[in-house]
Amino acid sequence: MTASSHSEGGQGLGKQRIEALSDAIFAFAMTLLVLDVKIPKVAEALVTQEFLIQTLLDLWPKFVSFVMSFVILGMFWVAHHGYSHFLKRTDRPFLWINLLFLMVVVFVPFSTDFLGDYPRQRIASLVYGCNIMALGLTLYWQWAYATTGHRLVGSHIEPRLVRKGKQRILMGVLTICAAMLLSFVNPALSLIVYVLFPIAYLQPSQIDLHWTHAHD
Amino acid sequence: MTASSHSEGGQGLGKQRIEALSDAIFAFAMTLLVLDVKIPKVAEALVTQEFLIQTLLDLWPKFVSFVMSFVILGMFWVAHHGYSHFLKRTDRPFLWINLLFLMVVVFVPFSTDFLGDYPRQRIASLVYGCNIMALGLTLYWQWAYATTGHRLVGSHIEPRLVRKGKQRILMGVLTICAAMLLSFVNPALSLIVYVLFPIAYLQPSQIDLHWTHAHD
Amino acid sequence: MTASSHSEGGQGLGKQRIEALSDAIFAFAMTLLVLDVKIPKVAEALVTQEFLIQTLLDLWPKFVSFVMSFVILGMFWVAHHGYSHFLKRTDRPFLWINLLFLMVVVFVPFSTDFLGDYPRQRIASLVYGCNIMALGLTLYWQWAYATTGHRLVGSHIEPRLVRKGKQRILMGVLTICAAMLLSFVNPALSLIVYVLFPIAYLQPSQIDLHWTHAHD
């Protein structure tokens, strides 16, 4: 920890507390998602096994949107995590871009709830898509701000790695754009893309590979 | 901290931030449990001492399921804690298995609420059992993934210890399986098993013992 | 950090993650308190300035119980904080006593809400008192467990300090007991004690003094 702490403790606002706030906000936003999955309380005398099973089954859009948003937020947490590994210092503008990013994160439970309530409505699908796209764009902004002229990253970071990192985010943004356009054909189609696109990010990125090589 | 930080900071995604996210999600899920224990607000002029006492007493399934889930989540937090102590590095698949585990954790307030509302319904008991079983299975997956071929743990870790760790989880999963089968006889029986089985985990495991020996 | 980290990383379950979980649970429980302070939403055309002011004023029991519980939880957080400073190691029973303590912490938003809804009812006052008393008793248990035979604390800790720490907690528990008895005369009296007793804990304890001397 010696080397990294040295640079963290000294220059600009501490990276550790930014990470602490980010982790806590991600954790809450991910946990809040479940608050909207609710089974109505009915007097126990009136309730039947069939009624409860039917109610559970009717909640499927809620379950799907819960899992989808949890995975997407998890994906962005992993990405945020990966990029912040390269930060050597922070400054006030970066802090504010990060807060903007976190504001978009906090908004995800709202758009997830909206989509879970109205899975067949185009407007719900578009609001959700905008939310995810904003996640991508603010993350891109962070990474671009930090790396331009090696502003907040070490001088030894390769330009190829920076470019790969940007491309990886932009590809996600473009996929979401396409999904939003598909919602004008049929909102169900955009839902399918939202569910499937995180799978592309399960595999390790160039950034991870570089990383492993550098330190092993 | 020198030795462990060295390996954490360097290889793969930082263990510390994974722990921070996990701790926050556990803390939040454990706190959310209390949100569903509610006493209805009645105009104070109409309310009587007897009415309030009766309302409190009628909440017993809520109190029981709150305590039960808090203890079970606490138990899994302790276990997660114990296993992650052995991690020397992390990688992207491990991160995703951990996120899957956390998704199951976040689901516990939902199934607890469901069970607290309908303690005599088999379906509520089964949903709760599935949730706890999924906790066990995803924790097992983490541990198995991390230890296979010493992928993420140190090379000095004994095979006996790895096996013991797996058995300890599987025994819990099997107990929950049995409890779920019992719910077909009577849902109350499965409740009793859910309440009692954490007691078996109060005693220190082989893992703790090894640990203490190794460092004392 | 070198000396303390050495003992933390090595023996038993890490003190740092226990503190992280405790801090997060305290933070959530303290924040959840505000969720129950709500002004009803009325159509804006019908609403008047007088109505809103009256509604705010009618919320006074909610405000009082919010502030009271926030201060009491803050006081216990400070105390928990102070005691855990002396811990040199942890073990599984300690972890479970701590989880029990945290379960009582999580229960505070429930009993606060109950007291805020029915400030003139004895039963609400008693439930609240039991909750605070349980906080004191579980904290006492932790401290007694950790210090008996220097189980989890350093061998240089003075018996006088241990005794002072216990007395300080027990005095609070006795005060709450007295407040609960007073509620049989008039619930308002016990409320007054609940509000006032944290003031006694604002002044530094023997523990803090010892501490400052030891390190200055």
Add this chain to the structure above:
Amino acid sequence: MTASSHSEGGQGLGKQRIEALSDAIFAFAMTLLVLDVKIPKVAEALVTQEFLIQTLLDLWPKFVSFVMSFVILGMFWVAHHGYSHFLKRTDRPFLWINLLFLMVVVFVPFSTDFLGDYPRQRIASLVYGCNIMALGLTLYWQWAYATTGHRLVGSHIEPRLVRKGKQRILMGVLTICAAMLLSFVNPALSLIVYVLFPIAYLQPSQIDLHWTHAHD
């Protein structure tokens, strides 16, 4: 970390845990803000695209107050962060001033919700203004307490820097005062000031500059 950890671990109550509690409470309060932005659930057969769009548009005061409060809390988090960087030790009174500050932070979701529900009512605007002013005053108190006679900060800190830090907070408090007075003319005017004043704090303060110079 060596130098700063040395002073943290040793004297008074640990700065790190105070920061951990503060970060978690900030994160939670910032996330709770979104809970009040809700679209009502209507049976899907009856819902139309136009109805949903209209409902979203009608939520504009909720969106504005959400963004405003998120930015203001973010601003105070940055400020809290900046000041605590200079702390060399803590003591019990400081801990309590910090808890008071956090209590005001926790109150923000309440006053935001109130303002979002009744954006045209003077009382809502005044309550919100008082909340933000209390944030400023408790932060001022912290900083004044810590720096008076170099009580909790290092002896090398310049008096000019301390004075600048105080002025920066007081300017914000005065701005909010002015906004509250404007609400007697028209509540909409005070809203505009609440939205605009954080912009002044986007630019780096003297404190940041000093900081960067000192360590670069």
